[in-house]
Amino acid sequence: MDVQRVRQFFKEVGLEWNNCVGVCTDGAAAMTGRIVGFQVKVKSASNGPTSFTHCMIHREALAAKKISADLNAVLEGAVKVINFIKSRALNSRLFANLCDEMESNFSTLLLHTEML
Structure with a gap:
């Protein structure tokens, strides 16, 4: 993702980089690269403490590929x-x-989406 596009979006909707805290x-290399990744560019643009997290849905998809068949069956049941x-809604x-x-x-749940 290009930081210029994000800057343009921030400008259009009236957001300030200083308010970007997370x-x-x-987790793609283009996002996490230490020298030219998106995270580096955001840190330089925000001029403040910004934390970065890996998407929980992607974490689950990665973990599901490596877990045992029994545990995967439990996970699939929970997702259903x-x-x-x-x-x-009811x-x-x-x-x-x-x-x-x-x-x-x-008292709420997030809808599970499948990652390929």
Whole structure:
């Protein structure tokens, strides 16, 4: 990704680089390169402490390739349950009510998307 395009977007919508405190990428070399990567360019443009994280969906996809068949089956089951809950608004509301009744700290789920 070109930093010039990001600068142009920031200018168009009225964002300041100093407010950029975190960037999440897919971990590609073009993003993470220490000399000419996107992260280096963002750090120089933001002039402040900016943290960089690797996208959680990509982490799961990478981990799923290396885990055992038994653990992968459990992961696939969990993904099916999550996608069922997130597939309809009623399911999400019922899940949120269940979490509230159990006094859970969290009451929402993220929809799982498959990475190729």
